[in-house]
Amino acid sequence: MAVFTDTDELHRVMTDLWTAISNEKDMAAQLLSSRLIVTFHYREPDGRLTVDCSDGKEMVITVGDCNKKPVVEMFMKSSVAHDFWLGKVNVPLALIQGKIVSKGPVNKALALLPAIKPAYGLYPAVIEKNGLKVSIT
Amino acid sequence: MNPFVFHTPTRVYFGENSASSCGDFLRELGGTKVLMVADAFLEKSGALAPLIDSIKESTGIEPILFTDVPSDSDVDCVNKATVIARTSGCDALVAVGGGSVLDTAKVINICLTFGGEVLDYQGLNIIERKLLPLIAVPTTAGTGAEVSFVAMVKDHGESKKLMFGSRFLAPDVAILDPLMIVSLPAKLTAATGIDAVTHDIECYVASGTYSVFTDSLCLESLRLLFEFLPQATIDGDNLEARGATLVASCMAGVAFTNSGVGITHALAHAVGAKYATHHGMTNAVLLPHGMRFNFESVYPRYARIARFLDLAVEASNSIDGNSISSSDDRALAHLLLNKVEALLRQLKLPLNLRELGVPELTDENLAELVDLAGADPAIMFNPREASVEDLTQLLKRAY
Numbered sequence: 418m419a420v421f422t423d424t425d426e427l428h429r430v431m432t433d434l435w436t437a438i439s440n441e442k443d444m445a446a447q448l449l450s451s452r453l454i455v456t457f458h459y460r461e462p463d464g465r466l467t468v469d470c471s472d473g474k475e476m477v478i479t480v481g482d483c484n485k486k487p488v489v490e491m492f493m494k495s496s497v498a499h500d501f502w503l504g505k506v507n508v509p510l511a512l513i514q515g516k517i518v519s520k521g522p523v524n525k526a527l528a529l530l531p532a533i534k535p536a537y538g539l540y541p542a543v544i545e546k547n548g549l550k551v552s553i554t
Numbered sequence: 555m556n557p558f559v560f561h562t563p564t565r566v567y568f569g570e571n572s573a574s575s576c577g578d579f580l581r582e583l584g585g586t587k588v589l590m591v592a593d594a595f596l597e598k599s600g601a602l603a604p605l606i607d608s609i610k611e612s613t614g615i616e617p618i619l620f621t622d623v624p625s626d627s628d629v630d631c632v633n634k635a636t637v638i639a640r641t642s643g644c645d646a647l648v649a650v651g652g653g654s655v656l657d658t659a660k661v662i663n664i665c666l667t668f669g670g671e672v673l674d675y676q677g678l679n680i681i682e683r684k685l686l687p688l689i690a691v692p693t694t695a696g697t698g699a700e701v702s703f704v705a706m707v708k709d710h711g712e713s714k715k716l717m718f719g720s721r722f723l724a725p726d727v728a729i730l731d732p733l734m735i736v737s738l739p740a741k742l743t744a745a746t747g748i749d750a751v752t753h754d755i756e757c758y759v760a761s762g763t764y765s766v767f768t769d770s771l772c773l774e775s776l777r778l779l780f781e782f783l784p785q786a787t788i789d790g791d792n793l794e795a796r797g798a799t800l801v802a803s804c805m806a807g808v809a810f811t812n813s814g815v816g817i818t819h820a821l822a823h824a825v826g827a828k829y830a831t832h833h834g835m836t837n838a839v840l841l842p843h844g845m846r847f848n849f850e851s852v853y854p855r856y857a858r859i860a861r862f863l864d865l866a867v868e869a870s871n872s873i874d875g876n877s878i879s880s881s882d883d884r885a886l887a888h889l890l891l892n893k894v895e896a897l898l899r900q901l902k903l904p905l906n907l908r909e910l911g912v913p914e915l916t917d918e919n920l921a922e923l924v925d926l927a928g929a930d931p932a933i934m935f936n937p938r939e940a941s942v943e944d945l946t947q948l949l950k951r952a953y
């Protein structure tokens with residue numbers, strides 16, 4: 418069974434998660450210091466989310482179409498994104514298997530990984546709030 | 555067993571004079587106009603002649619030669635070669651040289667196949683379909699670039715390298731001809747060989763990505779390198795030793811491109827980017843430090859390597875011959891570390907970053923190196939997580 422029933426649900430969950438991240442002072446500060454614009458492209462269901470840290474002060478989250486030019490783009494199935502935020506994805510293996518596509522400077526994309534790791538802890542509450550019927554263990 | 559994926563699309567052809575089969579392979583692959591990207595030294599020495607002759611003979615094609623590849627190749631070189639290839643209507647490539655030349659040819663192939671800007675293709679797994687035919691003829695035995703899915707070139711005037719990774723980057727054919735590397739000087743023979751040793755050791759302990767396929771490649775490759783690298787270094791004309799190191803480095807290439815490397819490579823990429831040190835030589839300095847850093851996390855895996863190489867028997871036969879129990883993983887793992895350090899001394903490679911020519915490391919320089927290493931893809935595959943402090947201490951110890 419698909420994790421997300423449709424694009425709207427996927428967008429709602431990812432927006433809530435990134436809003437929660439932007440409210441966590443330490444994590445937000447680290448991401449803002451990267452000054453990156455990152456776009457996540459999801460499929461099954463399709464979705465798109467852009468996180469703009471470029472002004473260094475405020476993270477701007479946009480779902481769907483966005484005319485900002487990202488520095489880094491990540492492409493994956495929505496279920497891979499879900500597993501990732503549960504901390505269940507072996508990222509090196511997923512990259513080798515081609516389950517995650519990373520476009521742009523690889524070092525900049527990878528530098529974000531340690532910064533967003535604490536967000537794993539935020540995800541179960543986001544799932545619960547949105548009433549997703551999936552196992553989070 | 556962990557989940558894994560293993561894939562190797564490259565046809566590997568080994569043998570003395572195998573370079574003179576290049577034309578046959580090219581005909582099979584269907585090239586009608588070929589760009590030969592080659593090392594300038596090899597052009598001058600006449601070593602390209604068998605390849606060019608074979609291409610002319612089998613296909614009637616006169617290859618367009620491009621030898622203007624700097625040792626740390628960059629986007630400008632790629633763009634220049636792409637323009638030449640495009641205006642000449644090239645639809646296939648032959649790359650003859652060390653890792654720098656092979657990597658450059660791989661990136662030229664991306665631009666020639668898809669057009670557009672080279673920067674549009676940096677990243678992992680972006681390239682999702684076949685490139686133009688590429689035949690790789692390595693003239694160093696170390697990088698494994700003749701079979702690997704990655705290529706790196708420098709950005710315009712920057713110290714950072716751009717990374718391109720996709721299984722479609724692997725050349726179609728790798729021709730391993732020991733005659734093509736006899737001219738490689740001793741120091742570079744040793745250094746490139748240690749690059750392959752580092753691929754094997756790091757891949758063998760890579761975090762959750764190694765498999766029984768890569769294990770077997772790493773083990774046999776290490777056996778060949780420990781046995782033949784000293785001979786290939788001392789006696790460059792020894793074709794048996796040259797051949798063995800060439801095959802071993804290719805095996806290590808297949809292994810690491812499927813399972814990754816680790817902290818030694820992450821640091822070597824950082825030091826190489828900032829101080830333009832040779833990749834293999836930098837790995838040589840850092841490998842024992844990387845192994846020590848990972849020791850507690852992976853010593854049972856190091857012990858497996860030691861068992862395969864019969865290091866306990868070797869130790870008990872030595873002059874101070876202490877016998878080591880075959881179940882003592884820690885002691886066996888130490889034997890592997892000792893064996894690596896002994897090889898580095900035997901090959902007379904630099905033993906620290908200072909000897910390598912790296913200037914005094916200020917706090918600022920250290921911080922920059924740590925930043926680079928911390929964001930290097932290789933670090934992801936390391937079995938033990940490394941903090942900023944860990945990386946800093948490791949570099950200080952290596953200095």
Ligand SMILES: NC(=O)c1ccc[n+]([C@@H]2O[C@H](COP(=O)([O-])OP(=O)(O)OC[C@H]3O[C@@H](n4cnc5c(N)ncnc54)[C@H](O)[C@@H]3O)[C@@H](O)[C@H]2O)c1
Pocket residue numbers: 593594595625626627651652653654655657693694696697698699702703704705706734735736737738739742746749833834
């Ligand atoms: N794509 C990959 O999988 C991969 C893996 C490891 C390293 N690399 C890259 O490879 C590069 C290093 O490659 P390398 O170690 O092969 O060295 P290299 O290609 O930089 O060559 C080193 C020197 O050896 C000379 N040389 C090469 N073959 C020779 C021969 N047969 N006789 C005499 N001289 C010869 C070259 O002219 C050059 O001066 C680095 O840029 C590194 O980033 C790529």
Ligand SMILES: [Fe+2]
Pocket residue numbers: 697749753819833
């Ligand atoms: Fe290497």
